[in-house]
Amino acid sequence: METADVVIVGAGIIGLSAGYWLAKAGAKVVVLDKGRAAQESSSRATGFLSLRGEEPLEAPLALAAERLWNTLDEELGYPTEWRQKGRLWVALGEHERDALDEKYRGFLNTGIPFERIDGERCREIAPSLSPAVIGGIHTPRSGHANPQRTTQAFAWALRDRGGAIIEERPVTGIHVAGGKVTGVATPAGDISAGVVVVAAGAQTSKVAALAHVEVPTATVRLEACVTAPLPPLFDVAMVGGGLSLRQTRRGNIHFNGGPHEWVDVELTEEPAKPNTPILRNIARRLAELMPGIRDIPLLRSWAGVLEVTPDQMTILERLSDPDGLIVASCSGHGFGMAPSAGLAISELAQHRRTSLPIEALGLSRFSTLPRDWKARRRWEPGRYNT
Amino acid sequence: MSEASKKVMVIGAGPAGCAAALAAAGYGLDVTLVDEHPQAVSAMSLDAPYFYGSRLAPVLSNDGEIADRVLGANEGLMECLDAGVEVLVGTSAWGVFRSGPNSRHLAGDQVGVADRERSWMLPFDYLVIASGARDLVLSFPGWELPGVLGVMGASMLLRSYEALGGRSLLILGSGNAALAFARDALSAGLTIAGIAEPAPQVQGDAALARELEEAGARFYLGHTIQRALGEGSVSGARLAGHDGSDRPGQTIDVPCDTICLAFGMVPNVELPAVAGCAIGFDPARSGWAPMVDANMETTLPGIFVVGDAAGVSEAGCLDSAGAVAQAHRAAASIAMREGLRAAPADAPPRPTASAATHFPPDLWLSSLTASGGMDVLVCQCEEVSRRDLVTVAPPAYLRASEKIAPDAVTMLTVNGHPSQDSLKRLTRAGMGHCQGKRCREHSAMLLARAAGVDLADVVTGSYRIPVRPIPLGVIAPADESAQMRADWPVWLHPVAEETGH
Numbered sequence: 001m002e003t004a005d006v007v008i009v010g011a012g013i014i015g016l017s018a019g020y021w022l023a024k025a026g027a028k029v030v031v032l033d034k035g036r037a038a039q040e041s042s043s044r045a046t047g048f049l050s051l052r053g054e055e056p057l058e059a060p061l062a063l064a065a066e067r068l069w070n071t072l073d074e075e076l077g078y079p080t081e082w083r084q085k086g087r088l089w090v091a092l093g094e095h096e097r098d099a100l101d102e103k104y105r106g107f108l109n110t111g112i113p114f115e116r117i118d119g120e121r122c123r124e125i126a127p128s129l130s131p132a133v134i135g136g137i138h139t140p141r142s143g144h145a146n147p148q149r150t151t152q153a154f155a156w157a158l159r160d161r162g163g164a165i166i167e168e169r170p171v172t173g174i175h176v177a178g179g180k181v182t183g184v185a186t187p188a189g190d191i192s193a194g195v196v197v198v199a200a201g202a203q204t205s206k207v208a209a210l211a212h213v214e215v216p217t218a219t220v221r222l223e224a225c226v227t228a229p230l231p232p233l234f235d236v237a238m239v240g241g242g243l244s245l246r247q248t249r250r251g252n253i254h255f256n257g258g259p260h261e262w263v264d265v266e267l268t269e270e271p272a273k274p275n276t277p278i279l280r281n282i283a284r285r286l287a288e289l290m291p292g293i294r295d296i297p298l299l300r301s302w303a304g305v306l307e308v309t310p311d312q313m314t315i316l317e318r319l320s321d322p323d324g325l326i327v328a329s330c331s332g333h334g335f336g337m338a339p340s341a342g343l344a345i346s347e348l349a350q351h352r353r354t355s356l357p358i359e360a361l362g363l364s365r366f367s368t369l370p371r372d373w374k375a376r377r378r379w380e381p382g383r384y385n386t
Numbered sequence: 387m388s389e390a391s392k393k394v395m396v397i398g399a400g401p402a403g404c405a406a407a408l409a410a411a412g413y414g415l416d417v418t419l420v421d422e423h424p425q426a427v428s429a430m431s432l433d434a435p436y437f438y439g440s441r442l443a444p445v446l447s448n449d450g451e452i453a454d455r456v457l458g459a460n461e462g463l464m465e466c467l468d469a470g471v472e473v474l475v476g477t478s479a480w481g482v483f484r485s486g487p488n489s490r491h492l493a494g495d496q497v498g499v500a501d502r503e504r505s506w507m508l509p510f511d512y513l514v515i516a517s518g519a520r521d522l523v524l525s526f527p528g529w530e531l532p533g534v535l536g537v538m539g540a541s542m543l544l545r546s547y548e549a550l551g552g553r554s555l556l557i558l559g560s561g562n563a564a565l566a567f568a569r570d571a572l573s574a575g576l577t578i579a580g581i582a583e584p585a586p587q588v589q590g591d592a593a594l595a596r597e598l599e600e601a602g603a604r605f606y607l608g609h610t611i612q613r614a615l616g617e618g619s620v621s622g623a624r625l626a627g628h629d630g631s632d633r634p635g636q637t638i639d640v641p642c643d644t645i646c647l648a649f650g651m652v653p654n655v656e657l658p659a660v661a662g663c664a665i666g667f668d669p670a671r672s673g674w675a676p677m678v679d680a681n682m683e684t685t686l687p688g689i690f691v692v693g694d695a696a697g698v699s700e701a702g703c704l705d706s707a708g709a710v711a712q713a714h715r716a717a718a719s720i721a722m723r724e725g726l727r728a729a730p731a732d733a734p735p736r737p738t739a740s741a742a743t744h745f746p747p748d749l750w751l752s753s754l755t756a757s758g759g760m761d762v763l764v765c766q767c768e769e770v771s772r773r774d775l776v777t778v779a780p781p782a783y784l785r786a787s788e789k790i791a792p793d794a795v796t797m798l799t800v801n802g803h804p805s806q807d808s809l810k811r812l813t814r815a816g817m818g819h820c821q822g823k824r825c826r827e828h829s830a831m832l833l834a835r836a837a838g839v840d841l842a843d844v845v846t847g848s849y850r851i852p853v854r855p856i857p858l859g860v861i862a863p864a865d866e867s868a869q870m871r872a873d874w875p876v877w878l879h880p881v882a883e884e885t886g887h
Contacts, residue, residue, distance in 0.1 A: 078791070079780060149811075152811075156794075159791075159797070168800050168801055221489075249783050249784070250781065250814065257875075258874060259873075261490070263488040271488060272486065272488045272662075273488065274484075274486065274487075274488060274662070275481070275660075275850075275851045276492065277481075277496065279851065280498070280505065280861050280862055280863045281863060281866055283861045285874070287859050287862050294857065294858050294859030294862075295857045295859060296858055297819065297856060297857050297858070298855065298856055298857070298861050299819065299821065299855050300817075300850040301850060301851050301852070305488070382490050384490075384491045385873070
């Protein structure tokens with residue numbers, strides 16, 4: 001039988017990061033994926049590091065990620081296109097200004113230097129912004145990277161250090177004996193391991209259920225778009241006009257946001273990820289935010305399926321029952337936190353504990369979650385935009 | 387037309403599309419025919435749908451004149467107008483949307499269309515896709531010069547737009563598409579500077595080849611192109627003898643102002659692919675083509691693909707009768723389902739199943755690689771060379787930090803299937819403004835060779851909506867409801883009250 005120290009279920013950005021840190025530490029690590037690496041949530045990522053300043057549960061892990069991001073290219077040996085050029089939230093009209101002010105109040109108690117700025121200042125940072133932008137919040141911290149290149153950098157670096165990634169090998173069972181994890185089952189045979197990490201994105205709940213562990217997540221389909229390349233227009237990670245957007249190193253504007261559909265996924269199948277005519281509205285949001293680029297072509301759109309936890313915060317815990325099972329879900333915004341979340345998983349897998357700040361991210365916070373939480377919120381498959 | 391009549395959308399006003407639209411209208415169906423010609427010059431400069439290669443004559447600045455020419459050259463379209471078909475010209479179809487798994491909220495099946503000013507959605511009950519074929523493009527040094535273009539692009543400019551900006555043409559390839567174009571060019575008074583073919587014999591119709599030879603066209607058999615010559619635009623071509631080995635033979639310079647690529651043609655399958663129709667590898671239909679039944683219906687009920695879009699063959703390059711027959715079967719199938727026709731269509735031969743094709747053009751790629759080497763661009767938009775592609779090199783803007791993973795192509799290959807999507811994300815080949823129309827097959831062929839697998843085993847790149855690059859301000863809905871804007875979610879709605887945080 002194949003053996004490993006650690007089996008990671010899911011070759012997305014979280015699983016690959018965890019695998020990288022484990023391989024670097026000398027552990028025998030195998031990362032499995034039902035399909036190809038980084039094709040689900042990780043392919044739909046905007047590519048932001050969000051500092052999560054307003055969220056005390058996650059902010060410490062995000063800050064740890066920021067430190068790792070700044071040297072990640074050297075660490076991995078491959079380019080991620082990371083650039084720490086700050087973040088800008090902008091308000092397009094009065095309605096968004098009210099929401100912005102509320103967000104700013106939440107930022108005031110963080111140690112991160114956020115500045116409330118006017119529309120003119122926003123346009124100094126990003127001259128292509130519409131004259132209708134009437135205010136913003138800016139921080140020189142935070143940044144963005146290329147999701148495709150980052151996942152590949154982790155994957156290559158992982159293999160360089162002796163780890164294995166096996167694609168198109170779904171996990172169909174988790175073996176538990178005497179309260180301890182002993183390995184996984186796959187259609188191509190079992191792999192024994194004392195530690196199993198579930199980092200399966202939209203499939204996380206289904207994979208964890210194989211070990212009779214309930215991880216509350218709902219899954220959602222979202223759409224993303226990219227324009228033809230443009231000369232450099234802005235370098236901040238931007239949120240505004242109903243979109244999240246960044247300009248890539250190549251010059252394309254990568255943008256997403258808007259209505260989404262709650263969906264269901266299968267344990268081992270790739271879910272359908274269709275685009276819808278909503279992409280026209282997403283394009284309209286960008287044309288409104290930056291009217292000067294309305295003649296630039298929309299080049300591509302695509303969709304992704306990702307998981308959302310009940311409080312939209314990360315779940316990261318090494319369980320005691322069964323012992324050896326680690327559950328990791330970053331609630332659909334794991335890209336930025338992947339370096340530190342992966343490092344935490346690596347330490348948990350090797351030492352049962354981690355120096356990284358994840359105390360608040362355990363499953364116990366959902367102990368009073370009503371069983372019908374998805375129905376109450378209308379986060380059920382087939383529901384739209386609620 | 388009765389109010390209950392079902393809506394049939396036909397995309398593409400070539401012989402197959404016009405035949406389908408006419409036949410469907412003849413059954414009393416409510417038919418809309420959409421065609422992207424005449425295109426705006428700005429759209430043509432993006433090399434879609436054809437590789438026009440900056441070979442547009444100045445007359446193209448006169449929109450009215452061009453519209454008259456393009457429409458006047460299309461007799462089938464005129465017949466459709468007379469038959470009461472709603473005809474939308476200068477209108478491209480950029481997406482097909484159907485309700486299905488994980489998309490349950492569409493108001494019916496619909497096609498996204500756009501003209502130069504705006505976009506809108508057209509609902510359909512039946513969809514007949516007749517989106518034709520495009521040139522299979524391979525490259526050689528100098529192919530980015532104005533004056534190098536695909537034979538389909540050249541043919542469209544010559545026959546329809548009457549705007550081919552060249553006088554003396556060298557044609558690369560000797561299949562029927564090449565020969566038919568040479569015949570048209572000669573009758574339009576142009577000069578054929580030569581027809582080059584790396585194989586020792588002409589690949590297309592022998593009688594047609596003789597006819598061309600008698601008219602003065604010279605065939606360079608056993609020759610490939612080493613490079614296009616010229617500064618700023620094409621002034622000639624350097625041909626090199628090819629004997630099947632890796633060593634280029636004797637060279638000969640042929641003066642010309644235009645080089646037409648006729649390495650092969652492939653079906654335009656973007657629309658069936660984004661609709662979700664199954665696409666299969668079938669060399670007998672020139673590559674990856676929609677899976678269709680005898681009535682040309684795809685794996686999605688109610689969506690049909692006819693003509694070159696369903697498969698390109700040598701026979702079809704000279705005679706559109708097969709495409710028209712496909713269109714008639716599709717229309718008859720729809721009519722029967724709607725109770726407008728009693729009997730099924732005549733039992734047809736399976737479409738083009740036994741017809742010869744020149745797919746994939748392995749000899750061309752081998753000869754071009756032998757004579758041009760590996761440092762030739764595959765992808766003009768993103769400046770990716772053959773070497774970059776097979777070594778999975780980072781794109782040009784990252785070259786400063788150049789580091790290539792060892793054996794990277796092997797790592798893109800899972801269970802014997804290399805992924806073209808993974809390759810394009812890492813190298814950016816195919817990610818540019820032509821949306822891969824000039825590099826898709828070249829890239830797939832190189833990937834197969836590098837991975838040591840058959841071309842059939844390549845998992846080809848995904849097609850993405852919009853299948854034509856459409857300006858943001860055009861694809862944006864002008865009629866967006868105030869409700870849509872007001873309810874626009876930035877991310878998920880707040881849920882704090884339900885979780886206790």
